[in-house]
Amino acid sequence: xxxxxxxxxxxxxxxxxxxxxxxxxxxxxxxxxxxxxxxxxxxxxxxxxxxxxxxxxxxxxxxxxxxxxxxxxxxxxxxxxxxxxxxxxxxxxxxxxxxxxxxxxxxxxxxxxxxxxxxxxxxxxxxxxxxxxxxxxxxxxxxxxxxxxxxxxxxxxxxxxxxxxxxxxxxxxxxxxxxxxxxxxxxxxxxxxxxxxxxxxxxxxxxxxxxxxxxxxxxxxxxxxxxxxxxxxxxxxxxxxxxxxxxxxxxxxxxxxxxxxxxxxxxxxxxxxxxxxxxxxxxxxxxxxxxxxxxxxxxxxxxxxxxxxxxxxxxxxxxxxxxxxxxxxxxxxxxxxxxxxxxxx
Amino acid sequence: xxxxxxxxxxxxxxxxxxxxxxxxxxxxxxxxxxxxxxxxxxxxxxxxxxxxxxxxxxxxxxxxxxxxxxxxxxxxxxxxxxxxxxxxxxxxxxxxxxxxxxxxxxxxxxxxxxxxxxxxxxxxxxxxxxxxxxxxxxxxxxxxxxxxxxxxxxxxxxxxxxxxxxxxxxxxxxxxxxxxxxxxxxxxxxxxxxxxxxxxxxxxxxxxxxxxxxxxxxxxxxxxxxxxxxxxxxxxxxxxxxxxxxxxxxxxxxxxxxxxxxxxxxxxxxxxxxxxxxxxxxxxxxxxxxxxxxxxxxxxxxxxxxxxxxxxxxxxx
Numbered sequence: 001x002x003x004x005x006x007x008x009x010x011x012x013x014x015x016x017x018x019x020x021x022x023x024x025x026x027x028x029x030x031x032x033x034x035x036x037x038x039x040x041x042x043x044x045x046x047x048x049x050x051x052x053x054x055x056x057x058x059x060x061x062x063x064x065x066x067x068x069x070x071x072x073x074x075x076x077x078x079x080x081x082x083x084x085x086x087x088x089x090x091x092x093x094x095x096x097x098x099x100x101x102x103x104x105x106x107x108x109x110x111x112x113x114x115x116x117x118x119x120x121x122x123x124x125x126x127x128x129x130x131x132x133x134x135x136x137x138x139x140x141x142x143x144x145x146x147x148x149x150x151x152x153x154x155x156x157x158x159x160x161x162x163x164x165x166x167x168x169x170x171x172x173x174x175x176x177x178x179x180x181x182x183x184x185x186x187x188x189x190x191x192x193x194x195x196x197x198x199x200x201x202x203x204x205x206x207x208x209x210x211x212x213x214x215x216x217x218x219x220x221x222x223x224x225x226x227x228x229x230x231x232x233x234x235x236x237x238x239x240x241x242x243x244x245x246x247x248x249x250x251x252x253x254x255x256x257x258x259x260x261x262x263x264x265x266x267x268x269x270x271x272x273x274x275x276x277x278x279x280x281x282x283x284x285x286x287x288x289x290x291x292x293x294x295x296x297x298x299x300x301x302x303x304x305x306x307x308x309x310x311x312x313x314x315x316x317x318x319x320x321x322x323x324x325x326x327x328x329x330x331x332x333x334x335x336x337x338x339x340x341x342x343x344x345x
Numbered sequence: 346x347x348x349x350x351x352x353x354x355x356x357x358x359x360x361x362x363x364x365x366x367x368x369x370x371x372x373x374x375x376x377x378x379x380x381x382x383x384x385x386x387x388x389x390x391x392x393x394x395x396x397x398x399x400x401x402x403x404x405x406x407x408x409x410x411x412x413x414x415x416x417x418x419x420x421x422x423x424x425x426x427x428x429x430x431x432x433x434x435x436x437x438x439x440x441x442x443x444x445x446x447x448x449x450x451x452x453x454x455x456x457x458x459x460x461x462x463x464x465x466x467x468x469x470x471x472x473x474x475x476x477x478x479x480x481x482x483x484x485x486x487x488x489x490x491x492x493x494x495x496x497x498x499x500x501x502x503x504x505x506x507x508x509x510x511x512x513x514x515x516x517x518x519x520x521x522x523x524x525x526x527x528x529x530x531x532x533x534x535x536x537x538x539x540x541x542x543x544x545x546x547x548x549x550x551x552x553x554x555x556x557x558x559x560x561x562x563x564x565x566x567x568x569x570x571x572x573x574x575x576x577x578x579x580x581x582x583x584x585x586x587x588x589x590x591x592x593x594x595x596x597x598x599x600x601x602x603x604x605x606x607x608x609x610x611x612x613x614x615x616x617x618x619x620x621x622x623x624x625x626x627x628x629x630x631x632x633x634x635x636x637x638x639x640x641x642x643x644x645x646x647x648x649x650x651x652x653x654x655x656x657x658x659x660x661x662x
Contacts, residue, residue: 042474042475042476042477047478050477050478051478053477053478054474054477054478055478056551056552056553057470057471057472057474057477057478057552058471058477058478058479059471060467060468060470060471060552060556061467061468061471061472061483063463063464063467063468064464064465064467064468064487064522064527065468065483065486065487067464067518067521067522068486068487068490068522068524070503070518071500071503071518071519071521072490072494072495073486073490074499074503075495075496075499075500075502075503076493076495076499077499078495078498078499078500078502078503079495079496079499081498081499081502088502088505092502137394140387140390140391141391143379143387144387144391145371145372153391153394153395155644155645155648156395156398156399157394157395157398158648158651159398159640159644160398162573162577162581162640162644163581163636163637163640164580164581164582164583164599164602164636165581165583166581166583166599166600166602166603166606166607166636167581167599167602167633167636167637169607170602170603170606170607170633170636171401171402171405171633173606173607174401174404174405174422174606174629174630174633175401175404175422179421180421180422181404181421181422181424184419184420184421184422187420188420213397213398217394217398221651232373235373235375235376236373236375239375239376240375244377245376245377245379245383277584278583278584281584281587282603282607285608286607296497299496299497299498300497300588303497303498303501304497304498304501304588309498309502312497312498313496313498313499316496316497316498316499317496319496320493320494320495320496323493324492324493327492
């Protein structure tokens, strides 16, 4: 997702998560999800017959496969430049092979490790201060009895998810920037203006609040869905047994959310080497590379900007491989804990 | 069938809620009324959340429509409506960089969304029959790309190798399909009533005809949501433009937004600053508003389908 493909990169996983959470539950309750899939399954005949039968289906899939082949699989092969001393003037076939030299350079590079450190710090920080917010908001919204009010609030909080990062950063700039609303008010009252948008020391907070503003609302969708799937009879039974509001939340609501929470946590962990690329690029000038350099921006600046293609490709490949390993490992852990994980076994 | 198959429990819930006839929704009988403190706390938090989203948008939109005098008086952003003026919009939309960027963004979004939707719907439908020819390997090919992406450098080398640098296709093709969206669509198609598809086949409809005349008309909600996802993606695309477009006259709106608002390039510079010219802040705000207007227009129509479209589509994935 580091290619800047907006559809995949922007919503970190909200709808992926919804899709991915499904199979386990479907299997668990054996509902009509699996029945319908089984009903749709086509009988296996021999290959030739099946192709004749499914010709039109195969043709329908073809354009997507061709596009993915070109724009997802060919670049995977393009990673060979990480093992070359690639020069755009002579091309991949003629560039000399250098083995693992680029990787050795990457691992000896302090800037690379700074990017790693920043990336992991930001991920950890957001896990702590971003992750719980959608859960809390969903619980709060769920406690509203008036469905009309609920719907209105929901549509308001979903909205910023659809704004671009440029727009979000621009809005923050207008409110908290040097000439922004906040400082305007401070100056009008004779106080010192504060420096929020360009301060590397508070950059983590800034990043996180931007992410919260943009995506916390969107993040509640998945929790609201999980909440509405909890059987009201459970609440009724708990109430009859004398459980108050808090006890019901603790013993009915939170267990009902458990599998979704675990799933999202795993996805976030698996994705921990990827943090808001556009967000960093946009604010790099203001706060400086020391605070804002993450792995993706490191690759972009060393490669595309400075033309050190092979070196940047090596760094990017390291990131891709480690990310893949993290996702697989996180999923493994999920299985160990009896959750379904991203894909089933 | 899944945690997301909210339908049954939702109806159960609302019938519980409607147990007592009367005005407005009611709590279920076993749920005690929360205390005043809890109620007030909930109200305050939700009000703050809503204000935090709408407040900035309000002042930005208001400033963009305010006259220079009002803005000067307010010292920057306007909180209380004063004298209104359209001069900021007249100025940036009377030709020049912003106008061109708006047209570029509209063109890329329209072309891209149309292309993405055609390819994705076809692919999702083609994959909606488990057991069909090459079903599993193709599905696997798609899913792999969700777990491993090649990285920025090879992607750039490919786009430049295809000669797409400085073409609008560079803004469309690399992000043309999203496997997530295809999977959501596929899930929805797989969950459709089997009987309808069967009777279409018995009546002699080909797969193409089934898709266009039966399946698509029945999937308006989910296709609307997916089209919104794609459309928003293209409209918001910023990094692809930074990466692949060097010719500044081809820049889409998001890139222009960055240069005017975040990098402080003067918007007024492009037109002569006459007596009727809008103040700097109004121009900046007007560019911001232009960047969000299409989303604000489409959003209310699609928003109500989120739960219906996405959830149901997602359930059966």
